[in-house]
Amino acid sequence: MKQRPMLTLEDCKKIAAAAEAEAKRNNWNVCIAILDDGGHLLHLARMDGATPANARIAVAKGRTAAETRRSTANWQERVAKRIELLRMPEVTPVQGGVPIVFDGTCVGAVGVSGVQSHEDEQIAAAGIKALG
Amino acid sequence: MKRLLFAAIAATLTASVSAQQPAQPNPRDAVPDKMPNDIPYGAPISLDRAQAAINAAVAESKKRGWKLNIAVMDSGANLVAFARMDGAQIGSVAIAEHKARAAVKFRRETKAFESGVQEGNLHYLLTLDDIIASRGGIPIIDNGQMIGAVGCSGGTGSQDEVVCKAGVDALAKR
Numbered sequence: 001m002k003q004r005p006m007l008t009l010e011d012c013k014k015i016a017a018a019a020e021a022e023a024k025r026n027n028w029n030v031c032i033a034i035l036d037d038g039g040h041l042l043h044l045a046r047m048d049g050a051t052p053a054n055a056r057i058a059v060a061k062g063r064t065a066a067e068t069r070r071s072t073a074n075w076q077e078r079v080a081k082r083i084e085l086l087r088m089p090e091v092t093p094v095q096g097g098v099p100i101v102f103d104g105t106c107v108g109a110v111g112v113s114g115v116q117s118h119e120d121e122q123i124a125a126a127g128i129k130a131l132g
Numbered sequence: 133m134k135r136l137l138f139a140a141i142a143a144t145l146t147a148s149v150s151a152q153q154p155a156q157p158n159p160r161d162a163v164p165d166k167m168p169n170d171i172p173y174g175a176p177i178s179l180d181r182a183q184a185a186i187n188a189a190v191a192e193s194k195k196r197g198w199k200l201n202i203a204v205m206d207s208g209a210n211l212v213a214f215a216r217m218d219g220a221q222i223g224s225v226a227i228a229e230h231k232a233r234a235a236v237k238f239r240r241e242t243k244a245f246e247s248g249v250q251e252g253n254l255h256y257l258l259t260l261d262d263i264i265a266s267r268g269g270i271p272i273i274d275n276g277q278m279i280g281a282v283g284c285s286g287g288t289g290s291q292d293e294v295v296c297k298a299g300v301d302a303l304a305k306r
Contacts, residue, residue, distance in 0.1 A: 008218050009190070009215060009217055012215070036222075040216070043214060043215050043216070044211060044213060044214035045183065045212075046179060046210075046211065046213065047179050048178050048179050048180075052210035055211045055212075
């Protein structure tokens, strides 16, 4: 039987704290969602001032990255070249969702929403970096 | 033929009416003077306090060796914070959110719906929008106003409720 690594709640707290610190440093109010490799929610923090929609969109971006094992920035690029990809079910092709890869395995993803898409991704990346 | 059939139906109706018991007063016909659950919606809970509630709930759950999902909604029924403990069942992610959302939307513990359906025989509750008739969703009241709610799911309803309460009580102490 194959074994695979798995995110713990402690890992999630580490990721969320680093991502939130990155957002705070820039005075950004965002929502940060962390999902497992099945696209199920593990941890969510909506910073004061972030909108209800940010909570929904952060989860949608994270789920896309987790389930497809690729960043939503990659989806955005591919959609720009191939508009028909917009018909892919349950995909949110907007930058800000980043898969978490550990030992070559996707263990989940971080989705961020609240500022410009490339800034959302910057926050997600900062969170994942904290995992080491 | 048609007339005969009609006569038969009429006879049946008359029989069933006369067989009825004298009408019982329906308690739901009573019209109270005051509004029930008239708790004002307050400002949305801050992330700091939402996370404090989750931390307290996780600590209580850990102490008992349980694995639950915990969600906090603000006073507009929007998700503010969420945590799934290691090994908690994923079907309960949505249920934890649902319980917290229902507690905010109806300004009462979701246990009220469970009791209503189970003990009160108020089956109509299940036809209302966005209801969940299961305990484990509790509003957070601050200075007489509701600022949000905590919802827990993953164990039995009673386990969910214990952990949920630990989260809400932690805020009251602060």
